[in-house]
Amino acid sequence: MSLAPSPAALARAGAVLTVDLGAVVANWRALQARAEGAETAAVVKADAYGLGAAAVAQALSRAGCRSFFVAHLEEGIALRRALPEARIFVLHGPNPGTEVEFAAARLIPVLNGMEQVEGWLAFVAGRGRPVPAALQVDTGMTRLGLSRAEFDALRADPARMRALDPQLLMSHFACADSPDHPLNRQQAERFAAFAADLPGVTASLSASSGIFLGAAARFGLVRPGIALYGGNPTPGAENPMAPVVTLSAKIIQIQEMDRPQTVGYGATWAAPGRGRLATVALGYADGFLRAIGNHPDTHPVFATVKGTWKARLVGRISMDLATFDISAVPEDRIRPGDTVDVIGKYASIDALADAGQTISYELLTRLGPRLPRLYRNGDAS
Amino acid sequence: MSLAPSPAALARAGAVLTVDLGAVVANWRALQARAEGAETAAVVKADAYGLGAAAVAQALSRAGCRSFFVAHLEEGIALRRALPEARIFVLHGPNPGTEVEFAAARLIPVLNGMEQVEGWLAFVAGRGRPVPAALQVDTGMTRLGLSRAEFDALRADPARMRALDPQLLMSHFACADSPDHPLNRQQAERFAAFAADLPGVTASLSASSGIFLGAAARFGLVRPGIALYGGNPTPGAENPMAPVVTLSAKIIQIQEMDRPQTVGYGATWAAPGRGRLATVALGYADGFLRAIGNHPDTHPVFATVKGTWKARLVGRISMDLATFDISAVPEDRIRPGDTVDVIGKYASIDALADAGQTISYELLTRLGPRLPRLYRNGDAS
Numbered sequence: 001m002s003l004a005p006s007p008a009a010l011a012r013a014g015a016v017l018t019v020d021l022g023a024v025v026a027n028w029r030a031l032q033a034r035a036e037g038a039e040t041a042a043v044v045k046a047d048a049y050g051l052g053a054a055a056v057a058q059a060l061s062r063a064g065c066r067s068f069f070v071a072h073l074e075e076g077i078a079l080r081r082a083l084p085e086a087r088i089f090v091l092h093g094p095n096p097g098t099e100v101e102f103a104a105a106r107l108i109p110v111l112n113g114m115e116q117v118e119g120w121l122a123f124v125a126g127r128g129r130p131v132p133a134a135l136q137v138d139t140g141m142t143r144l145g146l147s148r149a150e151f152d153a154l155r156a157d158p159a160r161m162r163a164l165d166p167q168l169l170m171s172h173f174a175c176a177d178s179p180d181h182p183l184n185r186q187q188a189e190r191f192a193a194f195a196a197d198l199p200g201v202t203a204s205l206s207a208s209s210g211i212f213l214g215a216a217a218r219f220g221l222v223r224p225g226i227a228l229y230g231g232n233p234t235p236g237a238e239n240p241m242a243p244v245v246t247l248s249a250k251i252i253q254i255q256e257m258d259r260p261q262t263v264g265y266g267a268t269w270a271a272p273g274r275g276r277l278a279t280v281a282l283g284y285a286d287g288f289l290r291a292i293g294n295h296p297d298t299h300p301v302f303a304t305v306k307g308t309w310k311a312r313l314v315g316r317i318s319m320d321l322a323t324f325d326i327s328a329v330p331e332d333r334i335r336p337g338d339t340v341d342v343i344g345k346y347a348s349i350d351a352l353a354d355a356g357q358t359i360s361y362e363l364l365t366r367l368g369p370r371l372p373r374l375y376r377n378g379d380a381s
Numbered sequence: 382m383s384l385a386p387s388p389a390a391l392a393r394a395g396a397v398l399t400v401d402l403g404a405v406v407a408n409w410r411a412l413q414a415r416a417e418g419a420e421t422a423a424v425v426k427a428d429a430y431g432l433g434a435a436a437v438a439q440a441l442s443r444a445g446c447r448s449f450f451v452a453h454l455e456e457g458i459a460l461r462r463a464l465p466e467a468r469i470f471v472l473h474g475p476n477p478g479t480e481v482e483f484a485a486a487r488l489i490p491v492l493n494g495m496e497q498v499e500g501w502l503a504f505v506a507g508r509g510r511p512v513p514a515a516l517q518v519d520t521g522m523t524r525l526g527l528s529r530a531e532f533d534a535l536r537a538d539p540a541r542m543r544a545l546d547p548q549l550l551m552s553h554f555a556c557a558d559s560p561d562h563p564l565n566r567q568q569a570e571r572f573a574a575f576a577a578d579l580p581g582v583t584a585s586l587s588a589s590s591g592i593f594l595g596a597a598a599r600f601g602l603v604r605p606g607i608a609l610y611g612g613n614p615t616p617g618a619e620n621p622m623a624p625v626v627t628l629s630a631k632i633i634q635i636q637e638m639d640r641p642q643t644v645g646y647g648a649t650w651a652a653p654g655r656g657r658l659a660t661v662a663l664g665y666a667d668g669f670l671r672a673i674g675n676h677p678d679t680h681p682v683f684a685t686v687k688g689t690w691k692a693r694l695v696g697r698i699s700m701d702l703a704t705f706d707i708s709a710v711p712e713d714r715i716r717p718g719d720t721v722d723v724i725g726k727y728a729s730i731d732a733l734a735d736a737g738q739t740i741s742y743e744l745l746t747r748l749g750p751r752l753p754r755l756y757r758n759g760d761a762s
Binding site for chain 1: 389390392393394395426427428430431452453454455456458472473474476477478479482493494496497519521522523524525526528555556559562564631633634635636638642643644645646647648652658660662665666668670671672696699700701702704716717718738739740742743746747749750751
């Protein structure tokens with residue numbers, strides 16, 4: 001199976017997402033170095049945050065990554081086809097009745113609540129031998145995971161815990177991107193107490209930002225997601241990760257302005273007079289979030305033209321279109337069919353997410369299915 | 382080809398999108414009645430605003446709809462497979478060099494700028510006979526379309542205009558959802574002048590909201606999109622359209638709260654004490670926009686439990702998860718594996734979009750590829 005879009009598909013496309021797999025691998029290695037001996041897994045749920053789970057996971061597997069996390073059973077089944085040998089954890093655990101599908105695809109369910117634990121124990125009893133599973137405990141996120149009381153009740157029944165035979169004990173930080181938040185220390189302490197009660201089982205608390213919280217948050221396995229894809233795991237400080245994605249959109253039309261006129265829906269932006277505009281084939285249906293265009297004064301957004309010139313986003317982002325002021329680009333250097341980089345040199349994923357009043361995680365996961373994914377440096381691992 | 386997900390896929394899924402094709406058809410008929418003799422087309426770009434272009438377009442075709450609009454060539458090629466006979470317009474027109482693919486799939490390009498016009502004329506000259514195309518003119522959106530001067534220059538050369546032989550003349554409103562905006566009347570007047578200069582060619586100005594602007598905006602063909610899918614084309618007034626989509630998410634875990642504690646990322650929401658929470662397998666990667674959870678005081682959001690009970694969204698929406706307060710649901714009436722309707726009786730697409738500070742168009746087009754689409758009443762047309 002080739003993961004590359006055909007030249008014809010690229011010619012048809014209005015916009016193309018380029019994913020630098022070499023940068024993904026470099027980011028994974030940098031996180032591995034920082035994790036100092038903890039196993040460094042990879043979170044590839046939501047189609048590797050929109051970048052393509054199969055291509056990303058295969059590149060990381062070649063680089064030595066052995067454990068992967070997805071959210072849904074369906075994602076796990078698809079990833080198993082791409083990675084016959086890897087450990088694949090499914091964070092949501094089994095919907096009632098789907099336990100057998102986990103075993104069939106050798107997927108490790110994360111058991112989040114007592115109903116999932118009971119369902120899994122019944123399934124395992126029918127099999128007559130343990131089937132690998134992981135256990136989530138809640139340390140303060142109040143989202144998924146056994147409470148301390150549920151965990152203690154389970155632990156008080158050694159036969160059941162033996163039947164469960166967990167491969168991994170995990171929990172999740174609520175505020176890891178705010179290093180000074182008091183909940184971080186509380187969660188790490190609570191998790192350490194859980195882990196101490198389950199000796200010999202690998203423990204995992206930290207995702208991307210947690211890896212930067214120091215040794216007390218590290219435990220035996222870390223599971224970065226956004227940092228692999230170039231998002232800043234240390235908001236407020238410089239981004240230590242390499243950029244991974246470029247989003248390039250084709251120009252459909254260039255318009256000469258010779259008088260003041262408004263641009264786009266709601267007529268919210270008034271062009272000052274003379275100048276040139278380029279309308280490109282990319283819009284919020286592709287994940288160029290509509291809110292990115294809503295705060296031009298406080299959060300101006302710039303596309304990159306031919307690696308050199310800045311072109312400012314003007315007016316509202318439409319469903320399938322956006323318009324940029326290309327007055328600064330020499331007239332003979334740009335024409336319809338050319339591309340502008342909407343994620344690129346002058347707009348990181350964090351900057352665009354900030355302009356859209358959200359986080360880079362959401363920006364990436366909403367990159368739409370219309371965009372062909374073009375992979376570079378897949379052999380760099 | 383069956384469009385229905387298998388029972389196994391539905392059992393695996395964390396959330397399911399149900400599309401009422403009977404409601405889509407009813408909305409199309411209601412718009413057709415309001416359009417009073419204008420041809421009523423259907424805009425199915427962006428995969429029919431996320432609902433599935435093939436299923437939606439086939440249902441509308443059975444109901445009598447003959448003309449469809451997509452944005453991209455690739456979308457047109459896919460729709461041609463679903464609808465061998467329909468007229469399919471491609472709004473973005475040809476990228477340079479792709480003209481032959483339009484003809485091969487009998488797609489009608491909308492020519493937006495002089496470069497696309499010149500490219501198409503060169504292609505047609507090579508063929509030796511006209512190939513159907515449409516022409517867009519700019520009347521004040523300043524996004525795509527020939528300027529008045531470009532249109533006049535083209536018209537001054539009858540041989541070129543004959544070679545072009547446009548099937549449709551179109552333009553697009555910038556402010557149709559604000560009926561009192563002065564730009565509406567200006568655009569309608571400018572467009573009427575264009576249309577008068579191209580007698581015998583069908584003219585089209587109005588999308589969903591334009592249909593509600595009265596006879597002066599009607600012309601020969603109207604092309605609704607969002608109103609077909611249940612979005613309100615008359616913001617500020619009651620929604621005249623029937624709801625089309627239900628989004629149901631499965632409960633992974635129910636947690637009992639017995640003390641005050643915070644919920645979710647950033648610990649932004651503090652549970653007051655006793656109560657029950659349900660965490661469901663739906664998040665912003667699925668299109669449950671993160672911003673929907675950001676304004677709980679001014680824009681509380683409620684899921685519908687078993688058609689009866691309200692469950693309030695609490696804490697931030699995660700990538701793959703969201704948490705609802707189900708304290709109002711009797712304990713014996715809800716358990717893990719059950720679903721809650723996140724788009725449903727207590728949350729319309731417009732209300733959710735409003736909570737997320739965007740528009741229903743973006744909410745629908747961002748419904749993610751992880752969600753199986755379940756179609757109902759496909760035989761109602």
